[in-house]
Amino acid sequence: MASLMIQIHEAANPSPDPSLLPEYVLDLGVKPAYKDFLPKDEHLALHKFQALSNYIASAMIFLKSDTLLENELTTDDIKSRLLGHFGTCPGLTLVYSHLNRLIVKYDLDMIYVVGPGHGAPAILANLWIEDSLGAFIPQYSADKTGLQKLIKSFSWPGGFPSHINAEVPGSIHEGGELGYSLAVAYGAIMDKPDLIVTCIVGDGESESGPLAAAWNSHKYIDPAESGAVIPILHANGFKISERTIPGTNDDKELIALYSGYGYQVTIVEDLTDINDQLAAALEWALAEIKSIQTAARSGKPIVKPRWPMIVLRTPKGYSGPKMLNGVPIEGSFHSHQVPLPEAKTDKVQFELLKEWLSSYDHNSLLTEAGEPIPEILSIVPKNPAKRMGQLKETYNGYTELVLPDWKPLAKEKGTQYSCMKAVGEYLDVAFVQNPKNLRLFSPDELVSNKLDAVFNHTNRDFQWDPETRAKGGRVTEILSEHCCQGWMQGYTLTGRVGVFPSYESFLGIIATMMVQYAKFMKMSKETKWRRDIGSLNYIETSTWARQEHNGFSHQNPAFIGTVIKVKSEAARIYLPPDANCFLSTIRHCLKSKNYVNLMVGSKAPTPVFLSADEAEAHTVAGASVWKFASTDNGVDPDVVLVGIGMEVTFEVIAAAALLKKHLPSLRVRVVNVTDLMILQPNGAHPHALSTQAFESLFTTDKPIHFNYHGYPTELKGLMFGHPNLDRVTVSGYDEEGTTTTPLSMMVLNSTDRWSVACKAVEGAAKSNAGVAVDSHVIISYLKHLRAKHQEYVKLYGKDPDGLYDTPEF
Incomplete structure (x- = not known):
């Protein structure tokens, strides 16, 4: 690789002297020598690979029959709905073919992450050529029958959709929502020292905020323990109907930008010699990766290693139709999706489609059996396990963790x-x-x-x-x-x-x-x-x-x-009520x-409410009656008080203690729910309680008040379908917040102990005459206590001491 005569202006490690920065930034970047770089046989194999793939990709968008043009094409052979995105496909195939060449030459483990997710026709075509489709989905075998089926079934009911998804071998990124490809690529190589991920970033995608942040990902990669990403910015100039920012940047601007991120940048754009130039750029990238990793793994890591990065300039939709009615298609947004959208009904477009498809001379690229010719297969890895569509990291699942006892x-x-x-x-x-x-x-x-x-x-x-x-x-x-x-x-x-x-x-x-x-x-x-x-595994805290203390802007349980x-x-949602329950839950997750x-x-x-054994039983069940806080262990209650969430459960327990002190005739059952999804109606979720289990916890007819950590409406929606929901009331976060005190926050959202106790009295009064007699007096008193607390907070700027001591029963 040293013979590549790579010309790098100023050593990038360490960072250049600030006095040299203008010259460094304005330099034309890294310029690998590429003239006649490829042997003629490899050059020809790449060209033929690309031509076959581009034919298959374009045919997938248009054809439902005569998919290999064995007869005179008619409009009846064209699909009624033309779905797909051709504009990015030739560039994706260009890179795919070169990565195959590198895998064969250097025996690499490589994944291809594609930001332009609607480039599925290109990826599916390449997977068919290398027989990765057939390996996993036999109906798409690498022969004439499999190819015809693939072309017809693309964007067809029961076939592949127009974007990359989990059904596509080798994929670990869907790309329906743009901006995440680069971060996914870097996550894949963490702790995989032998893995290289080549990530194509679409220039439209690059305009998103998440993608901009992800360019910093290499700063979190220790080359001693992890693999490498080769980012390729595919600057083809246009998105769906407008120019892209990278498409309007000149070379100096792009080099300045990505050098500032900490990359070494090379630009590939010579269409007359694109295969030689891209091959040289990729081998340069591999050499740089090898240098950085070797230094780190020999105990002499490079300070601020500047990883390689490629800008690939190709016209949008190149190799497709050039013009339509005097309007450019290739190199414009008109090629982004379907370049000839009226080919089925417009004679001019139909004739252009025939000319376009025939230009690839696909029959010379397939054997009589419809298999790719040996020349094309010469740059496909012989070992199927090394093909990008079959690399085990992309589909083989995971090895379970060795988890300690909590x-x-x-x-x-x-x-x-x-x-x-x-x-x-x-x-x-x-x-x-x-x-x-x-x-x-x-x-x-x-x-x-x-x-x-x-x-x-x-x-x-x-x-x-x-x-x-x-x-x-x-x-x-x-x-x-x-x-x-x-x-x-x-x-x-x-x-x-x-x-x-x-x-x-x-x-x-x-x-x-x-x-x-x-x-x-x-x-x-x-x-x-x-x-x-x-x-x-997500953990919500703070x-x-x-x-x-941070105020309203930091208050939102909407996730x-x-x-x-x-x-x-x-979906699995857990709200453990104490530290021991959380330990049990984190291990489970x-x-x-x-x-x-x-x-x-x-x-x-x-407070730690439950011992280790009690916490284990509680989290396994998902909910239980907390007898210590209930009247007579929760037997025959007038009302059921339910806490779902750590702080709101504490308020339920505090409310139960208030009621025991001030209204002992009220019989309360306290329930804690730690697994939120058990509350769905029977059969609606794998964790949903049976009707019998639901009634054993919450009774068949007593009023139930939920003190819930999230939005009340979402809990009501979750429980929809249970009978007798008119007996249920819910308090939760009601978007009332400010800079205040912890208990005052509860008061603002009616999840405090006094509000919960009021709900209990109101519910119990419906069936307990003794409670009903005193209900007005006790509710007035509870509201008075709540108001006095708010006055205290405004006067002293804190909650009264002792309010968060564990209540005694």
């Missing part, structure tokens, strides 16, 4: 302890036992969230700081929630397990990313050849109930509702597979 870390019943501190202690042990397949992805809030015990035996994996570089580590911490989510997706889909803790109010930033992933996971489970993967809407097979797990907790010290 009970040795259990806290003493009756004490107070932060559940986040307990979780940090558990993860610390788990990291020690799983040094290569468990990571924590945190948006810059780890210490604030009291999870810093994880640093007892590991580090932050940040490579651009003298304090943390070259130490590896299980913690990747960046302020971008999008990066954390993308990294975790890539990490999980290549066989590992991730944990994502966050301030509750900011998880909504990645809500749509999570939903997209859940869809990918749903399709994965329905795709027989994909194996089980680890769950996505919740609204303890965000009285719970987002997870509720995920398919019931995947880390062991689970194919789920979106959401755990909601608190970083503040809270």
Whole structure:
């Protein structure tokens, strides 16, 4: 590789002297010598591979019959609905063919992550050529029958959709929502030292905020323990109907931008010699990766390693139709989707389509049996396991973690302890036992969230700081929630397990990313050849109930509702009421597979209500009657009070203590729900309680008041379908917040002990005459106590002492 005569202006390690920066920035970047770079046989093989793939991709968009043009094409052969995106396909195929060449030459393990997800025709065509489609889905065999079936079934009911999804071999990124490809690529190579992920970033996609943040991902990659990403910005100039920003940037601007991110940049754009130039650029990239990794793995890591990055300029939709009615198609947005959208009904477009499809001379690229000719297959890896569509990391599932017993870390019943501190202690042990397949992805809030015990035996994996570089580590911490989510997706889909803790109010930033992933996971489970993967594990902390100091902007439990809407097979939501229950829950979630797990907790010290054994039984059941806080162990109640969430459950218990003191004739049953999904009607969720179990907890006819951590409306919707819901009332977060005190926050949202007690009195008065007689007096008194508390808060700026001591019964 040293013979490539790579011309690099100014050594990039360490960073250039600031006095040289203008010259450095304005330089034309890294310029590998590429004239006559490829041997003629490889050059021809690449050209033929690309031609065949481009034919298949274009045929998939248009043809339902005569897919190999064996007869005179007619308009009846054209699909009634033309769906697909051709504009990006030639560029995607160009890169795919070259990656195959590199895999063959250097025996690489490589994944191809495609940002322009609607480039599915190109990817499917390439997978057919290398027989990865046929390996997993025999009906798409690498012969004439399989090819005809593929072309017809694309964007056809029962066939492949127009975008990449979990049904496509080799895919770990769907790309329906743009901006996440690069973060996913970097997540995939973490703790995979031999893996290279080539990531195509569409120039339209590059305009998104998540993608912009993801360019910093290489700064979190320790080359001693992880693999490498080759980012390729595909600057073809246009999105669906407008120019792109990178498409209007000149070379100097692009080099300045990506050099500033910390990359070495080379630009590939010579269409007259595109294969030679791209081949030289990719081999340069491999040489740079090898240099960085060798230095790190020999104990002499490069300070601020500047990883390679390629800008690929090709015309939008090149090799397709050039003009239509005097309007350019190739090199314009008109080629973005279907270049000839009226080909079935317009004679001019129909004739252009025939000319276009024939231009690839596809019959010379297939044998009589309809297989790719040997010349094309010469750049396809002979070992199927090395083909990008069959690399085991993309489909082979995960190895379960070696998880420590949580009970040795259990806290003493009756004490107070932060559940986040307990979780940090558990993860610390788990990291020690799983040094290569468990990571924590945190948006810059780890210490604030009291999870810093994880640093007892590991580090932050940040490579651009003298304090943390070259130490590896299980913690990747960046302020971008999008990066954390993308990294975790890539990490999980290549066989590992991730944990994502966050301030509750900011998880909504990645809500749509999570939903997209859940869809990918749903399709994965329905795709027989994909194996089980680890769950996505979210921890909500710094919740609204303890965000009285940061104020209204930091109060938002809406992510719970987002997870509720995920398919019931995947959605799991837990609100453990104390540290021991949280320890039991985190272990369960880390062991689970194919789920979106959401755990909601608190970083503040809270009472430990249950012993280790009690907590285990409670979390397994998902809910139970808390006899210690109930009247006569909860037997024959007048009203059922239910806490769902740590702080609101404490208020339920405090309310029960108030009622015992001030209205002992009221019989109350206290229930805690830790598994939210059990509340759905029987059959609506795998965890849903049976009708008998629901009635045993909540009675058949007594009033029920839920004190719920999330929005009241989402709990009502969750329970819809149960009988007699007119007996149910719900208090929860009602978007009432400010900078105040913890208990005042509860008062503002009617989840405080006095409000809960009032609800209990109102409900019990319907059936207990003794309660009814005194109800007006006791409710007035409770409201008086609540008002006095608010006055105290305004006067002294704090809650009265002792209000968070564990109530005595």
